[in-house]
Amino acid sequence: MSQAATTPTAPQAPAPAGAAACAVGLSKVYGEGETRVVALDSVSVEFGRGRFTAIMGPSGSGKSTLMHCMAGLDTISAGSARIGDTELSRLHDRQLTRLRRDKIGFIFQAFNLLPTLNALENITLPMDIAGRRPDQEWLDLVVATVGLSGRLRHRPSQLSGGQQQRVAVARALASRPEIIFADEPTGNLDSRSGAELLGFLRESVRELGQTVVMVTHDPVAASYADRVVFLADGRLIDELAGPTPEGVLDRMRRFDTKDRTS
Numbered sequence: 001m002s003q004a005a006t007t008p009t010a011p012q013a014p015a016p017a018g019a020a021a022c023a024v025g026l027s028k029v030y031g032e033g034e035t036r037v038v039a040l041d042s043v044s045v046e047f048g049r050g051r052f053t054a055i056m057g058p059s060g061s062g063k064s065t066l067m068h069c070m071a072g073l074d075t076i077s078a079g080s081a082r083i084g085d086t087e088l089s090r091l092h093d094r095q096l097t098r099l100r101r102d103k104i105g106f107i108f109q110a111f112n113l114l115p116t117l118n119a120l121e122n123i124t125l126p127m128d129i130a131g132r133r134p135d136q137e138w139l140d141l142v143v144a145t146v147g148l149s150g151r152l153r154h155r156p157s158q159l160s161g162g163q164q165q166r167v168a169v170a171r172a173l174a175s176r177p178e179i180i181f182a183d184e185p186t187g188n189l190d191s192r193s194g195a196e197l198l199g200f201l202r203e204s205v206r207e208l209g210q211t212v213v214m215v216t217h218d219p220v221a222a223s224y225a226d227r228v229v230f231l232a233d234g235r236l237i238d239e240l241a242g243p244t245p246e247g248v249l250d251r252m253r254r255f256d257t258k259d260r261t262s
């Protein structure tokens with residue numbers, strides 16, 4: 001990928017208390033000249049510690065880009081992206097790799113499980129690679145909470161889609177990361193497995209104190225979160241606390257109307 005045109009600026013203020021991650025004036029530009037795309041246009045947002053935040057917006061609005069920039073999976077063009085007090089643009093590749101490994105959990109739409117490893121081996125793989133021993137008590141709690149206790153020796157091909165996604169969730173939780181980023185985690189699940197996964201994510205926030213940031217385009221999925229932030233054309237345009245599916249839909253309809261009349 002080409003270097004960004006603008007240099008990320010130094011943080012002006014310390015990370016807000018209670019924010020597990022935050023962006024300040026975060027911009028992301030892909031390509032140059034005719035292929036130039038401003039995927040994020042000066043986005044400022046905080047993700048509260050021990051909170052479940054959903055990121056919503058139409059396709060192409062920059063949801064995945066925001067998540068990837070916040071998770072250190074993609075470089076930023078301008079502004080600031082922080083995990084806790086750590087400014088990501090200041091880290092070298094190896095430091096970034098370590099931060100991702102130690103502080104961040106990921107759940108992707110595709111489960112990304114290794115087919116030759118069983119469920120337990122998949123769950124502990126990131127820690128095995130890091131040479132870290134899982135906290136057995138925590139691991140047992142995570143496995144029991146996601147309801148995988150009887151399935152740990154099964155390989156992904158022997159598990160249903162919902163169970164595979166639960167393995168992916170347990171893998172993200174196993175190292176007790178400071179923050180979990182999930183990009184459309186229910187995208188490949190039937191509605192029942194999806195509801196189960198969302199209920200579990202919410203429980204991990206309420207009962208285990210986990211911090212979760214989830215990208216979704218589904219108002220029902222978003223209603224499991226404590227708060228929804230809305231993106232449109234790379235900008236943060238609104239947010240909603242204590243969302244219900246109806247409340248989220250209502251807000252989305254209002255944006256549509258504005259689009260048509262502007």
Ligand SMILES: Nc1ncnc2c1ncn2[C@@H]1O[C@H](COP(=O)(O)OP(=O)(O)O)[C@@H](O)[C@H]1O
Pocket residue numbers: 030031037038039057058059060061062063064065066
């Ligand atoms: N690697 C990339 N190269 C060029 N353009 C990209 C790249 N990734 C995303 N984009 C563009 O950035 C915009 C935001 O994309 P994305 O964050 O994937 O949106 P969303 O997740 O909301 O659907 C889109 O216009 C998309 O085409």
Ligand SMILES: [Mg+2]
Pocket residue numbers: 063064065
């Ligand atoms: Mg996306």
